[in-house]
Each structure stands twice: as C-alpha cells, then as structure tokens.
Amino acid sequence: MTRVKFQFVTLTLVLLLTACGVQATAIPTDTPTSTPLPTATITFTPTASPSPTSTLTPIPSDTPIPLPASLIGTISISNGSVKPFSSTVELRMAESFDLVAGEKTNSKGEYKIEDIQPGKYELWVLITAKSAMLSGCNDVRPQDEAWKIGVNFEDGKGLTMENAYLSKALFLVDGLQSAGLKAKGYYAVLSNFEILSGVENKFDVTLYCD
Numbered sequence: 585m586t587r588v589k590f591q592f593v594t595l596t597l598v599l600l601l602t603a604c605g606v607q608a609t610a611i612p613t614d615t616p617t618s619t620p621l622p623t624a625t626i627t628f629t630p631t632a633s634p635s636p637t638s639t640l641t642p643i644p645s646d647t648p649i650p651l652p653a654s655l656i657g658t659i660s661i662s663n664g665s666v667k668p669f670s671s672t673v674e675l676r677m678a679e680s681f682d683l684v685a686g687e688k689t690n691s692k693g694e695y696k697i698e699d700i701q702p703g704k705y706e707l708w709v710l711i712t713a714k715s716a717m718l719s720g721c722n723d724v725r726p727q728d729e730a731w732k733i734g735v736n737f738e739d740g741k742g743l744t745m746e747n748a749y750l751s752k753a754l755f756l757v758d759g760l761q762s763a764g765l766k767a768k769g770y771y772a773v774l775s776n777f778e779i780l781s782g783v784e785n786k787f788d789v790t791l792y793c794d
Contacts, residue, residue, distance in 0.1 A: 648781065650701065650702045650703075650781045650782075651702070651781045651782030652698075652699045652700060652701060652702075652782070653700050653701075653702055653779050653780060653781055653782055653783055653784070653785055654696065654697060654698045654699070654700060654783075654784045654785065655673075655675070655695075655696070655697045655700060655779060655784075655785045655786075655787060656694070656695065656696045656697075656784060656785070656786050656787075657673075657694070657695060657786055657787040657788045657789065658689075658692070658693045658694050658695075658788045658789075659671040659673065659689050659693045659695065659709060659788075659789050659790075659791070660693055660788070660789070660790045660791070661724075661790070661791045661792070661793055662790055662791070662792050662793065663720065663721065663792075663793035663794075666790065668689075668691065668692045668693030668694075669689070669693050669791060670688075670689055670691070670693065671688070671689050671693070671695075671709055671710045671711070672686060672687070672688050672689070672709075672710040672769075673686060673687055673688075673689065673695045673697065673707070673708070673709055673710075673789075674686035674707075674708040674709075674710075674771075675697065675700065675705040675706070675707060675708075675777075675779070676705060676706045676708055676742075677705065677706070678704075678705070678706050678775060678776075681740070681741070681742045684700070684701075684705060685697045685699075685700055700779050701779070702778075702779050702780060702781035702782075703778070703779060704776050704777065704778050704779075705777050705778075705779065706773055706774065706775050706777060707773065707774040707777040707787070708734060708736070708771040708772075708773050709771055709772045709773075709774075709789050709791070710769050710770075710771055711724055711750055711769075711770045711771060711772060711791060712724075712750070712769070712770050713768065713769045713770075715754060715757060715758070715767055715770075716754070717750065717751065717754065718750070718793065720793065721750075721793035721794065722794050723749045723750055723751045723793075723794045724749065724750040724791055724792065724793055724794070725749045725750070725791070725792050725794065726772040726774075726791065726792075727772075727789065727790050727791070727792065729747065730774060730775075731772050731773060731774050732744040732745055732746050732748065732772075732773040732774075732775070733745050733748040733749065733750060733752065733753045733770065733771070733772065733773065734753075734770070734771040734772070734773035735753050735756070735757055735767050735769075735770055735771070736767065736768045736769045736771065737765050737766065737767055737768060738765075738766045738767075738768050739765070741765075744773050744775075749794075750770055753770050754770070772789065772791060
C-alpha cells in the first residue's frame with residue numbers, strides 16, 4: 585500500500601511540474617564514448633628519374649676526306665725511236681701560276697712527285713731551258729692538241745700558247761727581250777690535270793722531235 589502511494593505521489597509531482605512549465609531532464613548515464621583511432625596516411629614520394637642525356641653522334645658525310653697522293657711517270661722524246669728524256673716535271677696552279685711541286689727526272693726519264701693534295705693543276709714538262717732549238721730537231725711539239733707550249737719567265741710570270749710548237753715560243757720570246765722579259769724555260773703544258781686522292785697517279789709524256 586505504501587509503494588502504491590509513493591508511485592502516486594511521484595506521478596502527481598511530475599504532472600504538477602509539467603503544468604508549471606518545468607521540463608524534466610533525464611540525467612545522462614556515464615556511457616563510455618569510443619575514441620576514434622588515428623588514421624595513417626601513406627604518402628608516396630616520387631623518386632627522381634634520371635634526366636636523359638644527349639649524345640652527339642656525328643653524321644657520316646658522303647664527301648670523302650682528301651688524302652695526299654703521288655705522281656709518277658716517264659718523260660720520253662721520239663724522233664722515230666722513243667728515248668728517255670731528261671726533264672723537270674712541275675705542278676702549278678692555273679690561276680696564280682704558283683708552283684705546287686716539281687721534280688727532275690733521272691737518267692731514264694723517270695720522275696716521282698709525292699705528298700700532293702688532290703685537285704686539278706697545270707702540268708708543266710720542261711722541253712729546254714735554253715732559248716734555242718733542241719739539238720737534232722727542226723722543231724718540238726707536244727703529243728696532242730690538248731697540250732700547249734708554255735714559257736716560264738724569270739720574274740715569276742708565265743704564258744701559254746695553243747696549237748704551238750717550240751719554234752713559235754722561241755720566236756715570241758725573242759720579240760719580248762726588248763721589254764726586259766727573259767725566259768727561264770720552255771715547256772709542254774697540260775691544263776686541268778687531275779690528281780686523284782690517296783693513290784699513286786701514273787702519267788707518261790712523250791715529246792716529238794720533228
């Protein structure tokens with residue numbers, strides 16, 4: 585009976601408090617809260633990639649490197665029979681008349697010029713160093729029409745004549761003596777004579793004693 589009364593009194597009290605505008609608040613119980621676990625963040629650090637290195641590779645050239653060459657041959661003279669001829673063989677620049685190389689022949693008329701840069705030159709073959717006709721010849725001429733007769737003067741100048749014999753050059757120089765020009769030698773001259781790179785070029789020359 586006493587328990588029923590207590591419950592009644594309690595209910596009555598709650599109703600009175602509610603009627604008076606008082607809000608009953610439930611006392612929170614000590615409910616344990618869960619603490620969030622720390623999260624681990626994995627960060628990937630990129631490794632430095634080696635920068636590409638450029639290597640210069642030379643591009644092969646289609647143009648061969650010019651190599652020194654040599655020139656050999658025999659100088660002969662023919663008056664019905666071919667004989668060795670003592671001479672001097674020279675390579676000169678066509679435009680400047682500069683002497684590039686030169687060698688005397690031996691007793692057999694053989695010559696050899698070494699260490700020549702490949703290219704085109706004028707080939708000068710000495711006929712005589714005297715302003716006179718060769719002994720035993722009425723005239724001297726080169727072996728074909730591709731050749732000229734040339735004169736080398738003491739002052740380093742030179743001239744060439746097409747379709748000429750030695751006699752024509754002697755006559756011309758005789759008329760130039762009054763101008764103070766003196767010839768050092770009379771030559772057979774071949775223009776556009778090519779020396780090939782890195783090889784032994786062979787070239788024989790025959791002069792004709794008419």
